[in-house]
Structure formats: C-alpha cells, structure tokens
Amino acid sequence: MRIVDLRSDTLTKPTPAMRRAMAEAEVGDDVFGEDPTVNRLEEMAAERLGKEAGLFVASGTMGNLVSLLAHCNRGDEIILGDNSHTFYSEQGGAAAIAAIHPRTIPNQIDGKIAVKDIEAAIRPDDIHHPLSRLIVLENTHNRRNGSPLEVAYMRSVKNLADKYKLKIHVDGARIFNAAVALNVNPKDLVAVTDSVSFCLSKGLAAPVGSLVCGTQSFVDDARRARKVIGGGMRQAGVLAAAGIVALNEMVDRLADDHANAKKLAEGLANMEGLDIDSNGIKTNIAYFEITREDLTAIDLVSRLNEKGIKILASGAGRLRAVTHYHINAEDIDVTLDTFSKIFN
Ligand SMILES: Cc1ncc(COP(=O)(O)O)c(C=O)c1O
Numbered sequence: 001m002r003i004v005d006l007r008s009d010t011l012t013k014p015t016p017a018m019r020r021a022m023a024e025a026e027v028g029d030d031v032f033g034e035d036p037t038v039n040r041l042e043e044m045a046a047e048r049l050g051k052e053a054g055l056f057v058a059s060g061t062m063g064n065l066v067s068l069l070a071h072c073n074r075g076d077e078i079i080l081g082d083n084s085h086t087f088y089s090e091q092g093g094a095a096a097i098a099a100i101h102p103r104t105i106p107n108q109i110d111g112k113i114a115v116k117d118i119e120a121a122i123r124p125d126d127i128h129h130p131l132s133r134l135i136v137l138e139n140t141h142n143r144r145n146g147s148p149l150e151v152a153y154m155r156s157v158k159n160l161a162d163k164y165k166l167k168i169h170v171d172g173a174r175i176f177n178a179a180v181a182l183n184v185n186p187k188d189l190v191a192v193t194d195s196v197s198f199c200l201s202k203g204l205a206a207p208v209g210s211l212v213c214g215t216q217s218f219v220d221d222a223r224r225a226r227k228v229i230g231g232g233m234r235q236a237g238v239l240a241a242a243g244i245v246a247l248n249e250m251v252d253r254l255a256d257d258h259a260n261a262k263k264l265a266e267g268l269a270n271m272e273g274l275d276i277d278s279n280g281i282k283t284n285i286a287y288f289e290i291t292r293e294d295l296t297a298i299d300l301v302s303r304l305n306e307k308g309i310k311i312l313a314s315g316a317g318r319l320r321a322v323t324h325y326h327i328n329a330e331d332i333d334v335t336l337d338t339f340s341k342i343f344n
Contacts (some may be wrong), residue, residue: 037237050187063197113140146285
C-alpha cells in the first residue's frame with residue numbers, strides 16, 4: 001500500500017548527499033571548539049542570516065531555551081503568543097528551567113501578535129512587577145497554518161522594542177519556509193532581531209539539529225547555557241555535515257512543499273464536512289476542522305490511516321497536514337481521492 005505521511009516535516013530522512021557527507025565528515029571535540037565541520041556550519045548559518053555568530057544545538061526546543069537563558073535573568077518576563085511553540089509545546093521550559101515568567105497574548109490568525117497587545121503587556125517600572133525583557137515571535141507560525149511574518153511587521157515590533165528597550169528573539173524553526181514563501185532574503189526577516197533559532201531537521205531534511213544566531217556576545221552566553229543543559233556535543237561534525245548539505249541544497253525546493261500544501265488545501269476546501277481557509281495556507285502546514293457531527297478527528301485519522309494516509313489530530317475536530325521532501329504532487333492526488341471517498 002502507498003503510504004502518504006503528512007503528520008510532520010520532521011519525518012524527513014536524510015538525503016543520499018547528506019549520508020555521504022556524514023560518513024566523510026572531518027570531526028573534532030566541539031566542546032573544545034575543535035570540530036571543523038560544526039565550526040563551518042555555525043559560520044554558514046550566521047552568514048545566511050546576517051548575524052555575527054551561530055551555535056549548533058540538538059533541537060529547536062534547545063535553541064529556544066538557550067536563547068531565553070542568554071537574554072534573560074531569573075524572574076524576567078517574556079512576551080509571546082499564546083499559541084507559540086515556545087509557550088505551548090516546549091513543556092514550559094522557560095519557567096521550569098530558566099525561571100522566566102511567560103506573559104502570553106493572543107496569536108492572531110496570521111501568526112502575529114498585535115503590536116498594541118505587546119505594548120499593553122509591557123510592565124511599567126514598579127517593584128511589584130517582573131521586568132519585561134524579551135519579545136518572542138515565531139516565523140513561520142506552526143499553529144497558525146505555517147503563516148510567515150513579513151519584514152514590515154518585524155520592523156513594527158522592532159520600533160516598539162526600541163521604545164521600551166526590549167530584545168526580540170525569533171523562533172524561526174521554519175524561517176527558510178518563510179523566506180521562500182515571501183520571496184525575501186532570510187536576512188531581511190531577522191535583520192531587526194537580537195537572536196533567531198532555526199531547524200535543520202524539519203523541511204530541510206537533516207536528521208538532527210538546529211542553530212541559534214545573533215551577536216558574538218549573545219552566542220557566547222548561549223554556548224554556556226547549552227553546556228549547563230547538557231547540550232555540549234563532542235564529534236558533532238557527523239551531524240553538522242548533514243546540516244551543511246541541508247543549507248546548500250534543500251532551501252529552494254521548499255517552494256514545492258508550499259505548492260503541494262496549497263493544492264491539498266484547495267482540494268479539501270471543496271469537501272462537504274471540512275472547513276479550511278485555503279487562502280491562509282502560504283507554506284507547508286495546513287490545519288482544518290471537521291464540521292460533520294458524526295465524525296471526530298480521531299475517527300478520521302484512523303479511517304485515513306487504514307488507507308495509507310497519515311495526518312495528525314490536533315484537537316477534538318481539528319487536524320493538521322504538513323507537506324515535505326517525501327511528498328509529491330501525486331501523493332496529494334491520492335490523499336484528496338481518499339478524503340473524497342469519506343466526505344463525498
Ligand atoms: C515553531 C517550532 N518551534 C520549535 C520547534 C521545536 O523543534 P524540536 O522538535 O527540534 O525541538 C518546533 C517543532 O515542531 C516548531 O514547530
């Protein structure tokens with residue numbers, strides 16, 4: 001049976017070129033700063049994002065956590081969206097590990113948090129309050145249909161951040177999806193931010209790893225933070241080698257994933273019993289709702305699964321499908337055909 005696995009872009013397996021690069025990688029002890037392949041990847045990442053320095057970390061979650069640890073002191077407050085991955089899906093690590101107080105404000109349908117809401121959340125100088133320190137944005141926004149945040153919005157947040165002397169971190173797990181969808185240089189999307197984390201192991205198909213980029217002094221602090229949470233890796237060049245291939249070879253093809261997600265969304269929009277805003281799908285993630293009373297998300301997932309189509313239930317009637325390197329246009333046809341047998 002043909003399997004079409006749309007649960008996540010993290011399912012992507014390394015390409016043959018990645019496996020070759022991993023086998024041949026030159027390595028050293030990265031905690032001593034002596035792994036040439038890690039060093040090369042960190043320099044490349046910083047260069048791609050227009051930052052001074054980069055740091056290779058195990059995951060997106062670790063990238064966000066070390067960034068928070070580097071920017072904030074115990075008891076500081078961060079302002080972030082209530083549907084952001086950092087708040088919603090990282091086990092509350094900001095509070096549990098970094099002793100940071102999260103202040104959430106609603107994520108808009110397009111993944112933004114409104115500048116006026118950020119301003120209203122900033123604490124006045126009062127001994128009763130925590131100190132507002134950092135604004136955390138997410139680009140693309142996972143739980144908001146993979147929406148990309150545009151340069152103009154980033155600038156408007158920066159104007160506010162400057163007014164109140166706050167810093168900005170971007171969880172750019174899928175920043176290259178945003179850049180491809182908006183047809184801008186990724187540097188422009190993070191030019192106003194103090195730090196950015198991005199993942200190699202999602203749409204870019206590397207097996208492991210994320211990077212954190214910012215000023216040299218921020219990266220020095222993030223490197224110390226990485227060590228205390230056990231993220232000092234040794235001959236990590238075998239992993240970084242795949243990351244270098246990911247950055248060199250896997251960015252431009254993200255446009256195919258976006259086209260496939262759009263095609264899927266437009267097809268699903270024609271089905272009776274499903275609600276999806278296909279205009280809102282701009283990258284590789286599509287959320288949709290079941291409007292039929294007789295079917296739950298779990299039931300639908302299991303009926304599709306029997307026919308080889310895998311998607312994720314992400315709420316009582318809410319589902320998610322994500323396109324990636326192992327999904328082609330024909331897989332989308334097969335998926336839509338299977339849906340239509342259930343819905344039409
Ligand atoms: C927006 C976003 N940030 C961070 C992460 C965390 O990445 P990881 O699973 O590598 O920890 C994810 C994972 O899906 C994500 O979607």
